[in-house]
Amino acid sequence: MTMNDAFDAQRYAVPSSMRSALLEDRDIEDPADRQWLGERLRESVDEGAGILVLTGFDAEPDRLRAVSRRLSRHLGTIMPQDASGTLVRDVTDRGTRIGEGATARYADSRFGGSLHTDGAERAFPLPDYFTLLCVSQADRGGALRVVHVDTVLKQLHDVPDLVSALREPWHFDRRGDQPDGEPPTLRKPVLFEDEHGTGITYLRDYIDIGHRHPGVAPCTTRQRAALDALDAVLSDPANGIAGKLRPGEFAVINNTRVLHGRTTFEDSAGGGRKRLLLRTWIRKNS
Numbered sequence: 001m002t003m004n005d006a007f008d009a010q011r012y013a014v015p016s017s018m019r020s021a022l023l024e025d026r027d028i029e030d031p032a033d034r035q036w037l038g039e040r041l042r043e044s045v046d047e048g049a050g051i052l053v054l055t056g057f058d059a060e061p062d063r064l065r066a067v068s069r070r071l072s073r074h075l076g077t078i079m080p081q082d083a084s085g086t087l088v089r090d091v092t093d094r095g096t097r098i099g100e101g102a103t104a105r106y107a108d109s110r111f112g113g114s115l116h117t118d119g120a121e122r123a124f125p126l127p128d129y130f131t132l133l134c135v136s137q138a139d140r141g142g143a144l145r146v147v148h149v150d151t152v153l154k155q156l157h158d159v160p161d162l163v164s165a166l167r168e169p170w171h172f173d174r175r176g177d178q179p180d181g182e183p184p185t186l187r188k189p190v191l192f193e194d195e196h197g198t199g200i201t202y203l204r205d206y207i208d209i210g211h212r213h214p215g216v217a218p219c220t221t222r223q224r225a226a227l228d229a230l231d232a233v234l235s236d237p238a239n240g241i242a243g244k245l246r247p248g249e250f251a252v253i254n255n256t257r258v259l260h261g262r263t264t265f266e267d268s269a270g271g272g273r274k275r276l277l278l279r280t281w282i283r284k285n286s
């Protein structure tokens with residue numbers, strides 16, 4: 001497939017009763033709809049490929065913000081994404097580069113690569129899911145790429161010492177989110193175990209920056225080899241699935257099992273619509 005094809009993941013048109021409830025900013029009340037959503041989530045996100053795409057939400061951006069919030073609430077508890085409590089965040093090109101300065105984020109740039117999980121700058125508990133609702137796409141680029149942690153473990157099977165290194169604690173730069181007086185990095189492993197198996201939290205630039213802070217030990221040769229081996233797996237197109245979300249498509253991604261990234265994109269030069277995705281972070285309800 002090429003990068004401009006529709007996303008090569010399980011895609012489902014939402015039942016019409018669910019679709020109209022969400023577009024009218026009402027909760028999903030039909031028990032059959034709720035059951036349908038729960039089953040899709042379990043089969044495709046908790047298990048399976050770790051990603052689900054729901055289709056059929058064609059509307060204006062403000063209405064889509066409400067759809068994103070409503071639908072995310074049915075998947076769990078929405079987590080604030082910054083100190084000001086943002087629940088639905090616009091992911092769009094704000095002219096920054098990933099890792100630039102002390103606070104710039106991947107979500108604010110147009111550059112691709114750097115497969116990662118969201119909230120890599122945060123302590124546990126991490127978002128269990130993150131969602132993207134596509135409002136508009138760039139003319140060129142902007143395809144989503146995802147790689148499952150099971151694929152990573154399989155590909156690194158022959159280098160167990162590097163896998164062990166990934167299970168040890170690293171310094172992640174906190175992107176300036178730390179309260180006054182706290183250190184600028186936090187320590188956590190890249191690979192970790194939870195009640196369902198092995199999970200991952202990763203964004204290479206935040207680790208590279210984290211280990212360059214004064215007073216933090218630089219990465220050792222072994223640590224660098226572990227990150228390079230992980231990046232080699234993540235950058236090989238054969239190890240993941242890719243494609244472009246289309247306007248009106250809502251993706252739910254398992255954020256502790258699946259790494260994601262995009263291809264570099266370019267908004268149209270003529271002042272037309274910019275690429276805009278709406279993002280939420282969700283904790284599963286126990």
Ligand SMILES: [Fe+2]
Pocket residue numbers: 106107116117118260
């Ligand atoms: Fe992300």
